Amino acid sequence: MNIESPHKAIDLTSAIAEGDIRCLLMVLVHMTGDERWLEPPYLPKRDIRLIPDPEAGVPREIQDEIRAAVVKLFADGTPKPVITDPGEELLLKMMRACLGENVSPEYAPLMREEMGFVPRETRWTKRPSDQQLAEQHVLIVGAGVCAIALAVALGHVGIPYTIVEKNQELGGTWWINRYPGCGVDTPNHSYSYSFGPGNAWTRYFCQREELHGYLVKVANEYGIRKHLRVNTELTSSHWDEGKRRWISTLRTENGEETFESAALVSAIGQLNDPSRARFRGEEDFKGTILHSALWSDDIKLDGKHVAVIGTGATSMQLVPAIADRIASVTIYQRSAQWARPVKGYADPISEGARWLLAHLPFYVQWYRFNMFWRYGDGLLPFLRKDPAWPHPERAVNKGNDRHRQELTDFIRSELKDRPDLIEKCVPTYPPYGKRILLDNNWFKTLTRPNVELVTEAIHHFEQSGIVTADGKHRSADTIVVATGFKVTEMAARLNISGRDGKDLREAWGNDNPTAFLGLTVPGFPNFFCMLGPNSGPAHGGSVIFQSECQSRYISACLAAMIEHDVAAIDLRKEVLDDYVQKVDAEHEAMIWTHPGMSTYYRNSSGRVFSAMPWRFVDYWRMTHDPDLRQYKLTKA
Incomplete structure (x- = not known):
C-alpha cells in the first residue's frame, strides 16, 4: 500500500519499518484493545538516552511480528480504535511497558492530560453571559511561548484578551535570537504544545527558524493574531483600587495610549533582557x-x-x-x-518517521511521551545531596x-x-x-x-x-x-505598581524576586507573572510544559472569579512566605545550592530564585486547580 505524503508516495511497510517499536506497540493496544502487546516477549528494554534506539532492544523476529501487525491493521485504511482514553490504570501499565521501567502512579493523571486523552482546559460550571466575559479583559505583555499558551487557554473559556508585543512579530525568544546555530536544547516533541496543531519537524532538535515557524503556525491556527498588537510596548501599569482594574500605558507607533484591563499578565519570562558585560576601553x-x-x-x-x-x-x-x-x-x-x-542531535527525521508522526493514530502522543519522560523528572534524584556522600x-x-x-x-x-x-x-x-x-x-x-x-x-x-x-x-x-540576561528583573522591569502604589521592583528588591508558584505576588491583585521566580525548569523538561501548567492556573483563577462574582484576588502574604520557605528548604537539599560554583539560578546572596526544585508532576498538581482561599477576595 502506498500513502501520499506532502512530498512523495510512501510505502506503508517502509514507513512502519522506520517506526519506534515502543510507539508501535502502544498503537496496537489503542487500535485493538489487546493487552498482550504489553507482555513478554514484546516488552521494550529500558533505554535512558534522549534519542532512544527505535528497535527498543527487542529481538529482530519480535520486531518483525510487531511491524507486520501494524501494517496489517492499517493495510485497508484506518480502523476505529478500540481504546481512545486508556484511563489511569491501563495508561500506567502502558507507560511502564513503553519505557521498560516502574513509572510512579502519580504520573498517570498528568500524562493522560498531557497526551490529550482528557482535556486540560478550564471548564465552566455554568457559562457566564457575554457581558460578564467582556468585563474580564486580560492584558498579556509579550508574545512568546507563554503568551501563546495562555491565549489558547483563555480562548477555550471565552475570556477576552489582548497581547502587546514591543517587537514587530510574535515569537519572543525565537523571534529575537537569530545568531548562527541558534536552536533548541530540548527535543522538539517535548518542546511543543500538548494541543494541536502538530508539526512536521525535520530534525530531533530544530533550529530557530523552524521553531519560530511552528509558533506562528499555532498562533494562526488558534486565531491569536486578531488579539495581537505588535510594535506596542507596555511602559507602565498601576492598579486602580476604585475601578479594580489595571491601568496601563502603552507606547505605540502613533504615540501613547491608556489601556484598562481586569487582569494583567507578564509573559516575558526570565531570559528577555540581555545582560551586556562591559569592559574597559x-x-x-x-x-x-x-x-x-x-x-x-x-x-x-x-x-x-x-x-x-x-x-x-x-x-x-x-x-x-x-x-x-x-x-x-x-x-x-x-x-x-x-x-x-x-x-542524533543534528540528525534529520526520516521521511517515513515523519509520516508516522503526522498520520499514524496515537503514534505522535507516545513518541512525545517518550521525549517528555527522557528529558523530565528522571534526572532529579541524581541532583539531590546525599549527606553521607564522602566527596x-x-x-x-x-x-x-x-x-x-x-x-x-x-x-x-x-x-x-x-x-x-x-x-x-x-x-x-x-x-x-x-x-x-x-x-x-x-x-x-x-x-x-x-x-x-x-x-x-x-x-x-x-x-x-x-x-x-x-x-x-x-x-x-x-x-x-554572550554573557546571558538580567534574570533577576523578570516582570519588575515592566514598571508595575500594585496596591498603595507598591512597586514590583521594590517588592523584588535585593535581587530576590519571589512569587507563589512563580505566578502571583501579594499586593498585586489580578496580576500573574508567567515563568516567574522559582518556576524555571532546571533539571530538564521544557518551558512549554511550564507555560501550559501556568495557563491552566491563570484561566482557572479568572473563571472562578467570574463564577463567584469576585472582582479581585490578592495573594495572602503568609501563603507566599510559607511557599518560599518550602522552596528554599527543598533547594538546600539540591545541587543548585552547592558552594563550589556560581550560576544565574542564584542571586547575589546565594539564594536560588530562578530554578524550580519540584518534579514536573508535582508542579502540574500544584497549578492544576487554584484554591481561592489562599487569596484575599474583593467582591464585585
Whole structure:
C-alpha cells in the first residue's frame, strides 16, 4: 500500500519499518484493545538516552511480528480504535511497558492530560453571559511561548484578551535570537504544545527558524493574531483600587495610549533582557561589538577574526556554526561548562518517521511521551545531596559522581589529541550544578587550528582587539558578548505598581524576586507573572510544559472569579512566605545550592530564585486547580 505524503508516495511497510517499536506497540493496544502487546516477549528494554534506539532492544523476529501487525491493521485504511482514553490504570501499565521501567502512579493523571486523552482546559460550571466575559479583559505583555499558551487557554473559556508585543512579530525568544546555530536544547516533541496543531519537524532538535515557524503556525491556527498588537510596548501599569482594574500605558507607533484591563499578565519570562558585560576601553574598539541576543541579519562574519566572550549555551551553538567559514575565533572563558553528548542531535527525521508522526493514530502522543519522560523528572534524584556522600567537592551523590566520570571521559575522548585543552574544559563543580549544555561538536570545534580557547581574564579592549590579564593582545574584527540576561528583573522591569502604589521592583528588591508558584505576588491583585521566580525548569523538561501548567492556573483563577462574582484576588502574604520557605528548604537539599560554583539560578546572596526544585508532576498538581482561599477576595 502506498500513502501520499506532502512530498512523495510512501510505502506503508517502509514507513512502519522506520517506526519506534515502543510507539508501535502502544498503537496496537489503542487500535485493538489487546493487552498482550504489553507482555513478554514484546516488552521494550529500558533505554535512558534522549534519542532512544527505535528497535527498543527487542529481538529482530519480535520486531518483525510487531511491524507486520501494524501494517496489517492499517493495510485497508484506518480502523476505529478500540481504546481512545486508556484511563489511569491501563495508561500506567502502558507507560511502564513503553519505557521498560516502574513509572510512579502519580504520573498517570498528568500524562493522560498531557497526551490529550482528557482535556486540560478550564471548564465552566455554568457559562457566564457575554457581558460578564467582556468585563474580564486580560492584558498579556509579550508574545512568546507563554503568551501563546495562555491565549489558547483563555480562548477555550471565552475570556477576552489582548497581547502587546514591543517587537514587530510574535515569537519572543525565537523571534529575537537569530545568531548562527541558534536552536533548541530540548527535543522538539517535548518542546511543543500538548494541543494541536502538530508539526512536521525535520530534525530531533530544530533550529530557530523552524521553531519560530511552528509558533506562528499555532498562533494562526488558534486565531491569536486578531488579539495581537505588535510594535506596542507596555511602559507602565498601576492598579486602580476604585475601578479594580489595571491601568496601563502603552507606547505605540502613533504615540501613547491608556489601556484598562481586569487582569494583567507578564509573559516575558526570565531570559528577555540581555545582560551586556562591559569592559574597559571598549569605546576604543574599531570593530563591531554586539550581544548575541541582538544579532541582526546584516552581520557578516565570513573571513573575519571573531571573539566570543562566554561559554554558555549560546556560545556552544554559535561557535561550531561559524568556525569553518571565518578566519579565526577566540573564545574567552570564565569557567568551564559540562556538556552532554546526544547521539542524533543534528540528525534529520526520516521521511517515513515523519509520516508516522503526522498520520499514524496515537503514534505522535507516545513518541512525545517518550521525549517528555527522557528529558523530565528522571534526572532529579541524581541532583539531590546525599549527606553521607564522602566527596561533596566533586559531586552531590554517587549517581551524580558517575555522571561526572562519564562526562569527563567524554571530554577526554573528544580532546585526546589536545591534552592542553583538557584541563581548561573539565569543570570543577558537580555536573548539572549549572544548566546542563548539549555538545554540538563543541569540543571537536575547539581542536580546530583557527580556534583558540582563552581562560585568562580580559583586562581591556583596544582598537584592534582584546588584551588579557597576562598582557597578550589578540586581534578581532567582531566581538560577540554572550554573557546571558538580567534574570533577576523578570516582570519588575515592566514598571508595575500594585496596591498603595507598591512597586514590583521594590517588592523584588535585593535581587530576590519571589512569587507563589512563580505566578502571583501579594499586593498585586489580578496580576500573574508567567515563568516567574522559582518556576524555571532546571533539571530538564521544557518551558512549554511550564507555560501550559501556568495557563491552566491563570484561566482557572479568572473563571472562578467570574463564577463567584469576585472582582479581585490578592495573594495572602503568609501563603507566599510559607511557599518560599518550602522552596528554599527543598533547594538546600539540591545541587543548585552547592558552594563550589556560581550560576544565574542564584542571586547575589546565594539564594536560588530562578530554578524550580519540584518534579514536573508535582508542579502540574500544584497549578492544576487554584484554591481561592489562599487569596484575599474583593467582591464585585
